[in-house]
Amino acid sequence: MYTNYHPRWHRKPMSTYWWLERRSYLAFILREVSSVFIAWLVVFLMLLVRAVGRGDASYQQFLDWSARPLLVVLNIVSLSFVVFHAITWFNLAPKAMVVYVRQRPVPGHLIAASNYLAWAVASGLVAWLVLGG
Amino acid sequence: MAKRTIEPLLWLLFSAGGVASAMLIPALALLFGVAFPLGWLSPPSHEHLLAVVLHPLTRLVLFFLFMLSMFHSAHRFRFTLYDGLQIKHLNEVVNLLCYGGAVVGSVLGAYLLWQIG
Amino acid sequence: MNDRITMQVARYLPEGDAELSYQEYEVPYPREWVVLDGLNYIKDRLDGSLSYRWSCRMGICGSCGMTVNGEPKLTCATFLADYAPGPVRIEPLQNFPVIRDLVVDTGDFMRKLTSVKPWLIREEEKPLSEGEHLQTPAELDQYKQYSMCINCMLCCAACPVYGLDSEFVGPAAIALAQRYNLDGRDQGSKLRLDVLSDHEGIWGCTFVGECSKVCPENVDPAGAIQRYKLTAAMDSLKSFLMPWRGS
Ligand code: SF4
Ligand code: FES
Numbered sequence: 001m002y003t004n005y006h007p008r009w010h011r012k013p014m015s016t017y018w019w020l021e022r023r024s025y026l027a028f029i030l031r032e033v034s035s036v037f038i039a040w041l042v043v044f045l046m047l048l049v050r051a052v053g054r055g056d057a058s059y060q061q062f063l064d065w066s067a068r069p070l071l072v073v074l075n076i077v078s079l080s081f082v083v084f085h086a087i088t089w090f091n092l093a094p095k096a097m098v099v100y101v102r103q104r105p106v107p108g109h110l111i112a113a114s115n116y117l118a119w120a121v122a123s124g125l126v127a128w129l130v131l132g133g
Numbered sequence: 134m135a136k137r138t139i140e141p142l143l144w145l146l147f148s149a150g151g152v153a154s155a156m157l158i159p160a161l162a163l164l165f166g167v168a169f170p171l172g173w174l175s176p177p178s179h180e181h182l183l184a185v186v187l188h189p190l191t192r193l194v195l196f197f198l199f200m201l202s203m204f205h206s207a208h209r210f211r212f213t214l215y216d217g218l219q220i221k222h223l224n225e226v227v228n229l230l231c232y233g234g235a236v237v238g239s240v241l242g243a244y245l246l247w248q249i250g
Numbered sequence: 251m252n253d254r255i256t257m258q259v260a261r262y263l264p265e266g267d268a269e270l271s272y273q274e275y276e277v278p279y280p281r282e283w284v285v286l287d288g289l290n291y292i293k294d295r296l297d298g299s300l301s302y303r304w305s306c307r308m309g310i311c312g313s314c315g316m317t318v319n320g321e322p323k324l325t326c327a328t329f330l331a332d333y334a335p336g337p338v339r340i341e342p343l344q345n346f347p348v349i350r351d352l353v354v355d356t357g358d359f360m361r362k363l364t365s366v367k368p369w370l371i372r373e374e375e376k377p378l379s380e381g382e383h384l385q386t387p388a389e390l391d392q393y394k395q396y397s398m399c400i401n402c403m404l405c406c407a408a409c410p411v412y413g414l415d416s417e418f419v420g421p422a423a424i425a426l427a428q429r430y431n432l433d434g435r436d437q438g439s440k441l442r443l444d445v446l447s448d449h450e451g452i453w454g455c456t457f458v459g460e461c462s463k464v465c466p467e468n469v470d471p472a473g474a475i476q477r478y479k480l481t482a483a484m485d486s487l488k489s490f491l492m493p494w495r496g497s
Contacts, residue, residue, distance in 0.1 A: 008264040009347035014413045016219055028458045035209035038154050041162050042202050046242055052186050053249030056179040067170040075166030086155035096476035103388055123160035130164055132181045140453040141486040212456045216414055
């Protein structure tokens, strides 16, 4: 609604590149972009499962394929993004979860620490299973 | 009663996928994406890996990992498009692409894991 | 100390200007001077036409929020000397329409605050004769942090989603809703859920986390939103799986 007496406000529209304006915004958008790399890694792992299901020959083929330089670079980048995702995720976990033990809130860093512990255990388990412990 | 939106459920899938992918994908990506290709470690034999994958528990875990991670990724990517590129007016297209992709991916994943058995 | 610091102050006159412009002033900056002191010095000695809001000059009223060198700040709690040798750039809070110079319109913020029904809601008032509602210190701790908000709007100025999406209720309003939801005397969480969980209320938040960083009172609105999302999601999962239990 506009009337003669309505003050003439000044509105600054947000730039499309607002996420470049502050470092913390950039870190935020990088965290969000990790979603693309997670999607890629899921595809990559599904291809692995398919290759394993199809027998030894195609498994070897998969291993050769994944050793291509371009793919290794892509996977290294993807790995860094997932790790970034994991770290930010575990650090923010205490914000959403407030756990009470004997009616006292458990301090946030303990919740984060237990998340990291679970991460270590899960990773160990994966390595043990894959490498044939 | 407020009008039902699907948003809370999408957020739950996003969160569950955030946990699942953070817990399991780094180790898997490190092994298969980096360590084996670069020869840091020698890859396991096909026989061993097949045995691991054929175990029903592994398949169940992998299915949930794939499905939840894809929904996680879809949800986050959708908001990245909204906020980063300010294309919220393309709402329907973006939703279809993101969640549709996740649904198709999950079905594919389920099929893959089911047919190797 | 005779040293002076340059303040670049944003000016906007609704009668003529189409854009913000910047005007430079030289002000002294003794150790104890805050940015607001610098503005008051300008208004008193250099240029009486400058407009800005302030009242308590002690971090209570929440009216002196501005953008200082790009960061949302309470100008009465931000020391000029920290920006030496300058210049310091003072702009109105982001994400709000500017009325004049450093004064922004608070209408949208206020409307959103009241939309979450920030008062104690009882299904049934108990009669006065039964006495007061007693609370233990532990019950007070549940919501105390969220009750510290001074409505300074810094969190909303720091939040890109608030700027991008006019429907988003914003960090302060959600923290305020939690202040009442977690209060043992309140029974209105269902009503607030209808407001917040319905549309873009909370789901537009992508946890940028800036709101909690700039909050001068450590309210942690980002945490409030995350906790609230979890509650709201669990709630709708329950009514999804067990529709007969819904109200
Ligand atoms: S939550 Fe903090 S930053 Fe936001 S209005 Fe309240 S006091 Fe200000
Ligand atoms: S003048 Fe009251 S909070 Fe700064």
